[in-house]
Amino acid sequence: SQELEQSPQSLIVQEGKNLTINCTSSKTLYGLYWYKQKYGEGLIFLMMLQKGGEEKSHEKITAKLDEKKQQSSLHITASQPSHAGIYLCGAGSARQLTFGSGTQLTVLP
Amino acid sequence: DAGVIQSPRHEVTEMGQEVTLRCKPISGHDYLFWYRQTMMRGLELLIYFNNNVPIDDSGMPEDRFSAKMPNASFSTLKIQPSEPRDSAVYFCASSDRGRGGNQPQHFGDGTRLSIL
Numbered sequence: 001s002q003e004l005e006q007s008p009q010s011l012i013v014q015e016g017k018n019l020t021i022n023c024t025s026s027k028t029l030y031g032l033y034w035y036k037q038k039y040g041e042g043l044i045f046l047m048m049l050q051k052g053g054e055e056k057s058h059e060k061i062t063a064k065l066d067e068k069k070q071q072s073s074l075h076i077t078a079s080q081p082s083h084a085g086i087y088l089c090g091a092g093s094a095r096q097l098t099f100g101s102g103t104q105l106t107v108l109p
Numbered sequence: 110d111a112g113v114i115q116s117p118r119h120e121v122t123e124m125g126q127e128v129t130l131r132c133k134p135i136s137g138h139d140y141l142f143w144y145r146q147t148m149m150r151g152l153e154l155l156i157y158f159n160n161n162v163p164i165d166d167s168g169m170p171e172d173r174f175s176a177k178m179p180n181a182s183f184s185t186l187k188i189q190p191s192e193p194r195d196s197a198v199y200f201c202a203s204s205d206r207g208r209g210g211n212q213p214q215h216f217g218d219g220t221r222l223s224i225l
Binding site for chain 1: 151154159165213214215
């Protein structure tokens with residue numbers, strides 16, 4: 001079965017700083033989904049990457065897929081307190097997603 | 110548009126009691142998923158349905174767990190009898206097939222279940 005390892009497990013940054021979260025797969029990545037979760041709430045879909053080398057951006061968040069490295073990265077530019085939460089990557093087919101354990105992001109004002 | 114709706118949001122009950130969690134998927138979505146989230150094991154897929162038919166229930170932990178989807182707009186996850194180790198947050202998600210079959214899953218806010 002596919003396993004996803006996220007790094008770092010937790011991250012504390014000052015508002016305005018850039019940061020990167022990584023998701024590494026034990027198997028070839030055919031589809032990679034990024035979600036954000038706030039405590040006590042459900043997962044909010046951020047982006048989906050399907051092709052090697054694909055890069056997508058939404059507001060200040062950019063995600064890339066490096067299929068050779070079996071890895072995806074999520075980069076936040078000029079972080080804000082609203083970016084705080086748990087970021088999870090999910091991989092597999094849309095019907096059989098395996099999730100990483102998440103990266104807890106704290107943004108200090 | 111309304112998202113995935115789960116009820117109740119919180120449930121506290123005693124060991125041995127029957128627990129029923131409910132989910133209303135997004136209208137038009139033909140896939141429905143039930144997940145369980147714990148600190149120790151993270152987010153785990155329990156079962157998923159396609160067009161109201163259970164496709165894969167290999168993640169259901171025990172016979173105490175059962176899930177049904179009587180129609181396209183409603184699903185239940187039942188635990189009977191409940192045990193303290195079932196305490197977790199249970200999420201329901203739905204998606205549509207879309208082009209290429211890789212549409213993202215959309216999650217509800219979850220049910221936080223505590224078994225005393």
